[in-house]
Amino acid sequence: MSQKEDFSELQKLLQLKRLETPGPDYFERFVDAFHIYQRREILQKEPWYSKVVEVLFEPWVAGVPRLATVAASVACLLGGVAFFLGPIQSGSVTLANGKVAHPRGILVAASQKEESLQIQPELIDTAAGGETTELRPLYVNGHGAVAYDSRLAF
Amino acid sequence: MSAETALSPDLENGPTDEELVASTLKGDLGAYDELIRRFQGRLYGVIYHLTSNHEDTNDLLMEVFDKAYRSLPTFRGQSSFYTWIYRIAINRSFNFLDKRKRRQGSMSLNELDEDGLPKLDLPDISPQNNPNKSIMLNELQNKLNESMLKLSKEHRTVVTLFDIQGLAHAEIAKIMGCTEGTVRSRLHYAHKQLQKSLGIYLKK
Numbered sequence A: 001m002s003q004k005e006d007f008s009e010l011q012k013l014l015q016l017k018r019l020e021t022p023g024p025d026y027f028e029r030f031v032d033a034f035h036i037y038q039r040r041e042i043l044q045k046e047p048w049y050s051k052v053v054e055v056l057f058e059p060w061v062a063g064v065p066r067l068a069t070v071a072a073s074v075a076c077l078l079g080g081v082a083f084f085l086g087p088i089q090s091g092s093v094t095l096a097n098g099k100v101a102h103p104r105g106i107l108v109a110a111s112q113k114e115e116s117l118q119i120q121p122e123l124i125d126t127a128a129g130g131e132t133t134e135l136r137p138l139y140v141n142g143h144g145a146v147a148y149d150s151r152l153a154f
Numbered sequence B: 001m002s003a004e005t006a007l008s009p010d011l012e013n014g015p016t017d018e019e020l021v022a023s024t025l026k027g028d029l030g031a032y033d034e035l036i037r038r039f040q041g042r043l044y045g046v047i048y049h050l051t052s053n054h055e056d057t058n059d060l061l062m063e064v065f066d067k068a069y070r071s072l073p074t075f076r077g078q079s080s081f082y083t084w085i086y087r088i089a090i091n092r093s094f095n096f097l098d099k100r101k102r103r104q105g106s107m108s109l110n111e112l113d114e115d116g117l118p119k120l121d122l123p124d125i126s127p128q129n130n131p132n133k134s135i136m137l138n139e140l141q142n143k144l145n146e147s148m149l150k151l152s153k154e155h156r157t158v159v160t161l162f163d164i165q166g167l168a169h170a171e172i173a174k175i176m177g178c179t180e181g182t183v184r185s186r187l188h189y190a191h192k193q194l195q196k197s198l199g200i201y202l203k204k
Helices: A008-019 A024-043 A050-057 A067-085 B009-013 B017-025 B029-051 B054-074 B081-104 B131-150 B153-164 B169-176 B180-201
Strands: A100-102 A106-108 A137-141 A144-148
Touching: A008 B131, A008 B153, A008 B180, A024 B029, A024 B054, A050 A067, B017 B029, B017 B054, B017 B081, B029 B054, B029 B081, B029 B153, B054 B081, B081 B153, B081 B169, B131 B153, B131 B180, B153 B169, B153 B180, B169 B180
Parallel strands: none
Antiparallel strands: A100 A106, A106 A144, A137 A144
């Protein structure tokens, strides 16, 4: 090791910092002070967003990911997969006669009631101009059968 | 072994840290008090040498013990309690330093305790009968704190753990979650930086 890289004098100097510590009184009182702190923390009502902020800014605790971090990541992943693989987008348009046209030209034959979307296998009016076209249900999802009119595709 | 890392008599004869953790998890709050007594001095040192502010250190130390207590059920014993709680203290201090940096752009020396010296009941290290020596010592401490604050938080941590607290490279690597090589390289870089800024105070 060269003369320049002899850090022994520096290390002696750094040991001065060991003296920058409170006296024994501080540490004798610390446990009691901690109990007071803990009681205050328990009684203090945390705002609803504090947990979100905590997870965002401190996703790891002592090198281990929080359960909330893992859960949020899994939820985001599943949400992303559902978004890209989902057969139907949610936004739809109600036609004048009460039928529902889905974006991307998909027409869903449905009643007015959101909770009772159902296929009407007879003729369905399209959003293109009210022409009457016979549509064939292509597949069934959670809401019921879906019919597709290629003229509306874009 | 340094004064800060010296083992307390309880640690040599009493239950191990892991036994105290187990007792705490069974509801023995006195066991956690004992863990606090064992680690308060060392953790105080780590946090203080990172923040250079005694009030912040006091607040952070409370937070660390509170966080550790709440997270104790997730402590699986893969590392020692000692490593685990050190990591919590360092993570908390790093978060605090990041927030302080975002708040103020950069660390202001005004945030240091007055004259770089602690406000709490600290032992007076100034030579009683020699005012000149006392002034020089104060100046030296100021310069020392200033130089430490110029280091990155990672470099400051290795200097604190190695030079001030006397931990081994392997222990520091476990605490910081890096290799021993990284610890050595950070230490070497930090020493060079400190040597550069404190050169005039060092014997040739």
